[in-house]
Amino acid sequence: MAKSKIVVVGGGLSGLMATLKICEAGGEVDLFSYCPVKRSHSLCAQGGINACMDTKGEHDSIYEHFDDTVYGGDFLADQTAVKGMCEAAPKLIRMFDRMGVPFTRTAEGVLDLRNFGGQKNKRTVFAGSTTGQQLLYALDEQVRKWEVKGGVTKYEFWEFIKVIKNKEGVCRGIVAQNMNSMEIKAFRADTVILATGGPGQVFGRCTASTICNGSAVSAVYQQGAHIANPEFIQIHPTAIPGSDKNRLMSEACRGEGGRIWVYKDGKPWYFLEEMFPAYGNLVPRDVASRAIYDVCVNQHLGINGENRVYLDLSHIPAEYLERKLGGILEMYSEFMGADPRKVPMEIYPSVHYSMGGIWVDRKHNTNVPGLMASGECDYQYHGANRLGANSLLSAAYSGTISGPEAMHWAKEGEKGSALTDAELEAARQECVNDFENILTMHGEENAHRLHHELGDLMNQYVTIERVNKDLDYCFEEVKKILARWNNIGVTDHSHWANQEAMFVRQLRNMILYALAITKAARMRDESRGAHFKREFPTRDDEHFLKTTIVDYDPKTEEPQITYIDFDHSLIKPRPRNYAVAKKE
Amino acid sequence: MAEQKTVTFIIERQDGPKEKRYTQEFDVPYRPSLNVVAALMEIQKNPVTRDGKRVAPVVWECNCLEKVCGACMMVINGKAQQACCALIDNLKQPIHLAPARTFPVIRDLLIDRSVMFESLKRIQGWVNVDGTWDVKDAPRQNPYTAQTAYEISHCMTCGCCLEACPNVGPQSDFMGPAPIVQAYLFNLHPLGEYDKPKRLETLMQKGGITSCGNSQNCVQVCPKNIKLTTYLAQLNRDVNKQALKNIFNH
Ligand SMILES: Cc1cc2nc3c(=O)[nH]c(=O)nc-3n(C[C@H](O)[C@H](O)[C@H](O)COP(=O)(O)OP(=O)(O)OC[C@H]3O[C@@H](n4cnc5c(N)ncnc54)[C@H](O)[C@@H]3O)c2cc1C
Numbered sequence: 001m002a003k004s005k006i007v008v009v010g011g012g013l014s015g016l017m018a019t020l021k022i023c024e025a026g027g028e029v030d031l032f033s034y035c036p037v038k039r040s041h042s043l044c045a046q047g048g049i050n051a052c053m054d055t056k057g058e059h060d061s062i063y064e065h066f067d068d069t070v071y072g073g074d075f076l077a078d079q080t081a082v083k084g085m086c087e088a089a090p091k092l093i094r095m096f097d098r099m100g101v102p103f104t105r106t107a108e109g110v111l112d113l114r115n116f117g118g119q120k121n122k123r124t125v126f127a128g129s130t131t132g133q134q135l136l137y138a139l140d141e142q143v144r145k146w147e148v149k150g151g152v153t154k155y156e157f158w159e160f161i162k163v164i165k166n167k168e169g170v171c172r173g174i175v176a177q178n179m180n181s182m183e184i185k186a187f188r189a190d191t192v193i194l195a196t197g198g199p200g201q202v203f204g205r206c207t208a209s210t211i212c213n214g215s216a217v218s219a220v221y222q223q224g225a226h227i228a229n230p231e232f233i234q235i236h237p238t239a240i241p242g243s244d245k246n247r248l249m250s251e252a253c254r255g256e257g258g259r260i261w262v263y264k265d266g267k268p269w270y271f272l273e274e275m276f277p278a279y280g281n282l283v284p285r286d287v288a289s290r291a292i293y294d295v296c297v298n299q300h301l302g303i304n305g306e307n308r309v310y311l312d313l314s315h316i317p318a319e320y321l322e323r324k325l326g327g328i329l330e331m332y333s334e335f336m337g338a339d340p341r342k343v344p345m346e347i348y349p350s351v352h353y354s355m356g357g358i359w360v361d362r363k364h365n366t367n368v369p370g371l372m373a374s375g376e377c378d379y380q381y382h383g384a385n386r387l388g389a390n391s392l393l394s395a396a397y398s399g400t401i402s403g404p405e406a407m408h409w410a411k412e413g414e415k416g417s418a419l420t421d422a423e424l425e426a427a428r429q430e431c432v433n434d435f436e437n438i439l440t441m442h443g444e445e446n447a448h449r450l451h452h453e454l455g456d457l458m459n460q461y462v463t464i465e466r467v468n469k470d471l472d473y474c475f476e477e478v479k480k481i482l483a484r485w486n487n488i489g490v491t492d493h494s495h496w497a498n499q500e501a502m503f504v505r506q507l508r509n510m511i512l513y514a515l516a517i518t519k520a521a522r523m524r525d526e527s528r529g530a531h532f533k534r535e536f537p538t539r540d541d542e543h544f545l546k547t548t549i550v551d552y553d554p555k556t557e558e559p560q561i562t563y564i565d566f567d568h569s570l571i572k573p574r575p576r577n578y579a580v581a582k583k584e
Numbered sequence: 585m586a587e588q589k590t591v592t593f594i595i596e597r598q599d600g601p602k603e604k605r606y607t608q609e610f611d612v613p614y615r616p617s618l619n620v621v622a623a624l625m626e627i628q629k630n631p632v633t634r635d636g637k638r639v640a641p642v643v644w645e646c647n648c649l650e651k652v653c654g655a656c657m658m659v660i661n662g663k664a665q666q667a668c669c670a671l672i673d674n675l676k677q678p679i680h681l682a683p684a685r686t687f688p689v690i691r692d693l694l695i696d697r698s699v700m701f702e703s704l705k706r707i708q709g710w711v712n713v714d715g716t717w718d719v720k721d722a723p724r725q726n727p728y729t730a731q732t733a734y735e736i737s738h739c740m741t742c743g744c745c746l747e748a749c750p751n752v753g754p755q756s757d758f759m760g761p762a763p764i765v766q767a768y769l770f771n772l773h774p775l776g777e778y779d780k781p782k783r784l785e786t787l788m789q790k791g792g793i794t795s796c797g798n799s800q801n802c803v804q805v806c807p808k809n810i811k812l813t814t815y816l817a818q819l820n821r822d823v824n825k826q827a828l829k830n831i832f833n834h
Binding site for chain 2: 021098127145245247400493494
């Protein structure tokens, strides 16, 4: 019998983990990525990965990890799914350790642990301040081994454009484009897994890589996949603001003792420690970001009246800092020209992560049969707010679920008819036509400037504080941007490494994604986790203890919002308050 | 109104692998802590040369913009480096940008570094674990050795060291410092060590460590400050030891 063929789109932590699982189960993988998978965005992760290793005499438990995650997510995550992730975490860490991840170790050679936000116990395993890079490399190396053995074919510098469904509506392949030759090709698959990461670029300036554009998610959304909970966008409290990118200063800074403050009445005011005595600087991200926003925007106490606060490590011994945080301190010095070992850093919150994404069941199947999603592009595990160091975990863990399930579907799923050559060619031709049309766009708009405007709108209206009338305004403005997309003019008309034309295609997808986020934010009249409305300042479990489902309406191109129930049967929802120690 | 300060870029361009190279000049508005990638992004927003010609935007590769992905390596004022952390304030103007021509040029500043990834296959750059399943225990490791491993594991396959090395190029089949030093990384690991002889064998072959001319350029350009020459020297000793072993075992 022919081997099962799985298309995996995305070679970050999740896509690579899925790839390994498929190879081990005897399947064949076609692996697609914008870049050599070794350069995927997962390598930006700095601080660490959570797992209950309990090696610090704190009696940490898997239950505690589970409860912290659910509580931190303001009870919007599927609890059975979260439980499975927390249970698997220590095993995953041992796997990474065997693969050679150079984790930071204690004097006796066991894995060191650090504190992270929203959890009282030391539970975060780390490799200095470049944990994501080290984890990604380990999987990249194992996948390379499979490449040599046979089993993986890499399509690096290929962009996923869309999925192909058969006449029964089952996903049986994809169309992708070579980013150098511009060749557009259709590929058959028994199962397709999207592991394309987050949509940070929908906001323009964010902490993510330039390739985290959400374009693939938007494409399948337009083909009928549900997006779930997109309104939950994590704003990380501590980033270095920049015009090209907001560079993250990991939560590990605070985990290792960093303090946040501003001057008030001439004296340092450690406002997080004062507002939240139980957790202090290590409150979850949504809580910290709102506090910083409040101090700067409402109380006008930012540094020199600007939107900046201090993140201070200067009281910690330099040698200790070097060992635990070296990489990012070097980054700060390099980009800002000041040494954080000596002077406090200046930081401000930034768009960072998307809790929402493609809706999946617990096995990571989307509502489109044959199409799966895992990693940051799915919506599972984090509810309304993600705890730091839980997403490297969810990315890797989800790959261990999606990979085997893809094989299961390939062998036993109701796949319906195979794609005919004609169907394959028709799907390809459609993408070719769209691309050729882009090449002939001669309007006045510049795609990159339009993207900048989109980012400005989304940053202004759909981040820390949301106001219904502003969201209405933003939605209309984004619709105008969608209309203006038609009036783009390209200056590059060539058929070779044409990045501009590809960007134009991505931009349209980003705009449609922006509409989904904005609409979902508008409709959720409560405050929960990262989603905050002063008009509705409290959590409303009666109406909104539900997953938001967004469907694309092809006629209006607008999002349709509905809500569905989810599993919160294991831990009864209770109010979330980080001023006091958590009660179970 | 005060005149807007600008930065001039002289960019070496090339429309395709076989096309002729040419240069174009662009002015980009100055702002504090502007870096080369951010400047190229400005050109995307307004792809007009200094003499007012509307042209195709410059093509290059970038992802993370914080010096961990290795994508945006190019030659800036004659030196191979990451463009994202090349701050304008530290560069002599006008700023010259060129592709790293040790590698085939795809277009403009975009190059093809697949040869480096192929070399990682050759040196067997992985720990040969049985599988992704749980086998209960991972070995403890000496924390100092782990720290050395951590240093080498920062290598982001950017290719600066290959670009700077006089022995990498069409005249030789030298794999270059980065992939070779990765062999040292896997040899350090308690499980990776099992395959140390195999890796050393590879390094004895054509293109391996004997092609290193010890010019020491690599260590000077490594953006991650990896002590490449130290590890190359260590590997050289390991390879010699292995060669002796091979003789006596025959
Ligand atoms: C600065 C920063 C620091 C972070 N620190 C931490 C941390 O300390 N701990 C933690 O747990 N989490 C952290 N995170 C979050 C975490 O890094 C990510 O959520 C996680 O790595 C996502 O992994 P992924 O596999 O889902 O996607 P990614 O790693 O983003 O990979 C996506 C892949 O999809 C490919 N792709 C995307 N679209 C297409 C397309 N259309 N066609 C072809 N290929 C495509 C890309 O090339 C890439 O290979 C951090 C995030 C940022 C931004």
